[in-house]
Amino acid sequence: NVRAYELKADLEQQSGDAAAAARTIESLKKELPDQGIGYFRAGQLAVAQKKPDVAIKELQQAIQKAPQAIEPRVALVGLYASQNRLDDASRAAEDFVKAAPRNLLAYQALGEVRLAQKRLPDAEAQFRRMIEIDPKAARGYLNLARLQDASGGIDVAMKTLQQGLTADPADAQIAVALAEAQRGRGNVDAAIATYEGVLKASPTNPVIANNLAYVLLEHKGDKASHERALQLALPLEATNNAAFLDTLGWAYYKVGRYNDAARVLQRVIAAAPNEPMFQYHLGMA
Numbered sequence: 001n002v003r004a005y006e007l008k009a010d011l012e013q014q015s016g017d018a019a020a021a022a023r024t025i026e027s028l029k030k031e032l033p034d035q036g037i038g039y040f041r042a043g044q045l046a047v048a049q050k051k052p053d054v055a056i057k058e059l060q061q062a063i064q065k066a067p068q069a070i071e072p073r074v075a076l077v078g079l080y081a082s083q084n085r086l087d088d089a090s091r092a093a094e095d096f097v098k099a100a101p102r103n104l105l106a107y108q109a110l111g112e113v114r115l116a117q118k119r120l121p122d123a124e125a126q127f128r129r130m131i132e133i134d135p136k137a138a139r140g141y142l143n144l145a146r147l148q149d150a151s152g153g154i155d156v157a158m159k160t161l162q163q164g165l166t167a168d169p170a171d172a173q174i175a176v177a178l179a180e181a182q183r184g185r186g187n188v189d190a191a192i193a194t195y196e197g198v199l200k201a202s203p204t205n206p207v208i209a210n211n212l213a214y215v216l217l218e219h220k221g222d223k224a225s226h227e228r229a230l231q232l233a234l235p236l237e238a239t240n241n242a243a244f245l246d247t248l249g250w251a252y253y254k255v256g257r258y259n260d261a262a263r264v265l266q267r268v269i270a271a272a273p274n275e276p277m278f279q280y281h282l283g284m285a
Contacts, residue, residue, distance in 0.1 A: 002028065002037055009041060013048065021045055036066030043075060055079055067099055077109045081116060089113045104130050104137050111143055123147055136168040142177055154181065165194070170201035172208055179211065188219040210236060210244045217247070217254055226254040237264065242272040246281060253285050261285035 005028040012021040022045060029038035043058035056079060062072035073096040080089035093110035100106045111126030124147055130140030141164030148157040161178035165171060175198040179191040195212035202208060213229040220226070233248040245268045252261035265282040272278055 002032070005031075006037075006041060009045070013045065018045065018049060034065060036062035036064075036069050036072060039065060040069070040072045040075070043072065047075070047079060052079060052083055070100065070103060070105060073099065074105055074109060077113065081113060086113060086117050090117065102133055104134060104139065107133070108139055108143065115147065120147065120151065136171070138164060138168065138171050138173050140164075141167075141174055145177065149181075154185070157181065158185075165198070170198060170205075172198060172202065172205050175208060176211060179215070183215065183219075188215065191215055206236060206239065206241075206244060209233065210247050213247050213251060217250055223255070226251065230255055240271065242268050242275070242278065245271070246278050249285065250281050253281065258285050 005024055009021040009024040009028075012018075012024060022042070025038055025042045025045060028041065032038060039058045039062035043055045043062060046052070046055035046058055056076065059072045059076040059079065062069065063076065066072070073092065077089050077092045077096060080086070080092055090110075090113050093106070093113045096103075096106040097110055107126045107130045111123045111130075114120070114123035114126060124144065127140050127144040127147065130137045131144070134140070141160055145157040145160040145164075148154075148160060158178060158181050161174055161181065164174040165178060168174070175194055179194040182188075182191040182194060192212065192215055195208055195215065198208050199205070199212060209232045213232040216225045216229040216232075230248075230251040233244075233251045236244040236248050239245065245264055249261045249265035249268060252258070252264060262282065262285040265278065265285055268278045269282055
């Protein structure tokens with residue numbers, strides 16, 4: 001039972017007994033000598049122990065044993081990149097693409113390496129390839145927009161994000177990136193419209209509800225907008241997310257329900273006592 005070995009090794013590692021975890025993983029290798037999972041887990045353990053050379057050998061072995069496995073290839077590219085061994089990372093990412101020519105992670109890995117190498121046209125080509133393979137690939141749009149923004153093309157980046165949101169109207173990651181870009185350009189109404197559109201497609205998404213409520217509270221001064229923000233934020237009281245609860249507490253404050261505001265914001269401070277904005281909101285309440 002492979003999962004049993006993995007869980008045992010995880011528990012041993014979490015309890016601080018790396019030697020026991022290593023023994024468990026070695027047992028897994030012996031049980032399944034022709035599979036890559038034991039070598040992959042050994043590589044992960046070596047990364048955690050800050051033994052990169054050992055980790056590289058283990059991950060390479062995992063790939064040799066299981067050429068179609070995705071996780072060892074992702075880990076190997078990331079490990080090389082973290083050591084600034086960009087030529088090695090590039091070769092590993094290129095091999096990843098050859099082994100899995102329809103896998104989005106392969107092109108993302110190669111694109112990120114190309115970014116690190118400052119080979120921007122090549123990076124852009126990899127991110128566009130992700131979108132070609134899957135027109136709803138959020139990471140493709142986000143990576144491409146990040147590259148365009150860094151090159152000074154914020155308008156082009158926003159257009160890319162809008163294309164992504166058109167392809168998948170419920171994608172929260174793209175919506176947040178687009179709305180924040182719009183807000184950064186001073187176009188608050190466009191940001192609100194972006195969040196409202198995604199909320200229609202995904203009405204229970206807490207991130208979108210929180211962000212829309214926050215924008216309404218921070219940028220709109222009318223009572224209707226604040227009441228709308230409160231209604232959006234009310235379901236967030238069931239979470240333990242300090243930022244979400246802060247939005248709810250501030251919404252209560254904005255509509256004049258100060259006791260409710262203080263009650264919720266005290267929960268926020270208990271969870272995140274060192275955030276100045278949360279302290280300010282509680283102080284105002």
